[in-house]
Amino acid sequence: MKYDLNEKYFTTREVAMKCRVHQRTVQRWIINGQLKAFKVGPKIWRIKEEDLLEFLSLNK
Numbered sequence: 001m002k003y004d005l006n007e008k009y010f011t012t013r014e015v016a017m018k019c020r021v022h023q024r025t026v027q028r029w030i031i032n033g034q035l036k037a038f039k040v041g042p043k044i045w046r047i048k049e050e051d052l053l054e055f056l057s058l059n060k
Helices: 012-019 023-031 049-058
Strands: 038-041 044-048
Touching: 012 023, 012 044, 012 049, 023 044, 044 049
Parallel strands: none
Antiparallel strands: 038 044
16 A cells, blocks of 8 residues: 555554553554554554544544
């Protein structure tokens, strides 16, 4: 997947800090399909801002 320069992306660490959970929890959400994300490297994930907002609204 290519980056859209008009879109904001977060790392798993940034999402973990925003959600006040461990980074591994965010990785589990991704692996379990609860949070949409895409890989940019062997162990590097990026989460689109709109996908994070959708996840947060569904998990209030």
